[in-house]
Amino acid sequence: MVYTARWGIVATGWISARFFVDLLVDPSTRGVTDVVHTPVAVASRFVAKAEKFIADFGNGVPGVKAYGSYAELFADTNVDIVYVGTPHSSHYEDSLQALRAGKHVLCEKAFTINAAQARHLADYAKSHKLFLMEALLHEEKIVGNILRVTSDLAHRFVPDVESRLYNPYLGGCALLDVGTPLTGVDESTVITMVWDKPHIISTATCSIAVDSPEDCLVRVQGDLGEIIVPISTANPTEFIVKIYATEQGKEDEVNTFRDVRDGTIVDDIYPAEESAFVMEMFDEVRRQNDFVYPAEIEFVEYE
Numbered sequence: 507m508v509y510t511a512r513w514g515i516v517a518t519g520w521i522s523a524r525f526f527v528d529l530l531v532d533p534s535t536r537g538v539t540d541v542v543h544t545p546v547a548v549a550s551r552f553v554a555k556a557e558k559f560i561a562d563f564g565n566g567v568p569g570v571k572a573y574g575s576y577a578e579l580f581a582d583t584n585v586d587i588v589y590v591g592t593p594h595s596s597h598y599e600d601s602l603q604a605l606r607a608g609k610h611v612l613c614e615k616a617f618t619i620n621a622a623q624a625r626h627l628a629d630y631a632k633s634h635k636l637f638l639m640e641a642l643l644h645e646e647k648i649v650g651n652i653l654r655v656t657s658d659l660a661h662r663f664v665p666d667v668e669s670r671l672y673n674p675y676l677g678g679c680a681l682l683d684v685g686t687p688l689t690g691v692d693e694s695t696v697i698t699m700v701w702d703k704p705h706i707i708s709t710a711t712c713s714i715a716v717d718s719p720e721d722c723l724v725r726v727q728g729d730l731g732e733i734i735v736p737i738s739t740a741n742p743t744e745f746i747v748k749i750y751a752t753e754q755g756k757e758d759e760v761n762t763f764r765d766v767r768d769g770t771i772v773d774d775i776y777p778a779e780e781s782a783f784v785m786e787m788f789d790e791v792r793r794q795n796d797f798v799y800p801a802e803i804e805f806v807e808y809e
């Protein structure tokens with residue numbers, strides 16, 4: 507049975523446009539024939555922006571509704587799954603509203619502002635049997651037990667207190683933007699993590715003030731091999747795998763939308779609980795650096 511995922515896109519910014527374009531690529535071109543994706547609605551804070559977005563990026567696909575508020579899209583019964591492409595400060599509220607309307611959710615990174623918000627979303631989705639995932643890449647375990655990870659993601663942006671990157675009220679800062687943690691937001695951050703079990707060490711650097719080097723941004727070293735990702739960490743066009751030993755395991759690919767179709771909703775790709783764990787680390791990085799966001803974006807709205 508072919509499952510059609512009917513998407514609603516929330517916000518009409520830079521990454522939403524990239525997402526819209528990718529959504530229109532025929533899945534059969536990547537070997538998938540039992541799941542198709544169709545955009546049915548786009549919401550913006552201004553209806554004219556939604557209309558223009560559909561005209562600019564919709565490739566003439568008919569029947570995509572334009573809404574002038576996110577709430578209207580959440581109420582649209584034709585929408586099965588919502589893509590959230592708003593600033594960090596809105597992810598929690600937008601995802602929660604979508605989930606409460608019974609929609610599955612794919613939310614941009616950083617998943618939320620803090621771990622409490624992330625955990626609330628993860629629990630809500632789980633208890634309501636809804637799919638919820640942060641829009642991030644995942645890695646397959648082809649290099650064995652991971653022993654060391656070094657990663658860097660840095661882009662030199664022009665400092666602008668009005669932009670979402672530099673505005674604390676929009677959840678701006680290097681950590682949440684490219685630390686996948688200061689005009690009051692941090693411009694560069696170094697995170698060193700030492701894990702108990704097994705003995706893994708990892709360092710991450712990120713910046714919105716300088717650029718990354720081009721040759722090696724991420725190196726994941728395992729006991730069987732290593733993976734090197736050259737530019738760019740966010741949108742890699744290639745990665746290099748070096749295998750040290752001959753024996754290795756490779757997990758089966760899990761297709762999220764088959765799970766949605768079948769009602770099983772087991773997200774083995776990148777569970778929301780893992781996003782909540784990442785947010786816990788970010789909370790700790792902020793705590794150690796006395797970096798607090800405005801209270802109005804740190805709230806948790808338990809029912």
Ligand SMILES: NC(=O)C1=CN([C@@H]2O[C@H](COP(=O)(O)OP(=O)(O)OC[C@H]3O[C@@H](n4cnc5c(N)ncnc54)[C@H](OP(=O)(O)O)[C@@H]3O)[C@@H](O)[C@H]2O)C=CC1
Pocket residue numbers: 517518519520521522549550551552555556591592593594596614615616641642670676682683740741
């Ligand atoms: N996965 C990836 O590789 C990438 C992920 N991202 C993530 O995507 C999200 C959006 O980033 P990006 O597209 O670059 O951001 P943009 O500033 O280009 O777009 C954000 C959109 O959010 C909506 N919005 C809602 N509330 C506000 C507000 N108060 N101020 C400004 N905009 C608002 C607007 O849409 P409208 O006016 O239509 O309502 C706006 O166009 C971020 O979480 C970012 O970290 C970004 C780049 C790459």
Ligand SMILES: O=C1OC[C@@H](O)[C@H](O)[C@H]1O
Pocket residue numbers: 661683684740741
């Ligand atoms: O790679 C990136 O570059 C642009 C940033 O705004 C974005 O969030 C990040 O993923």
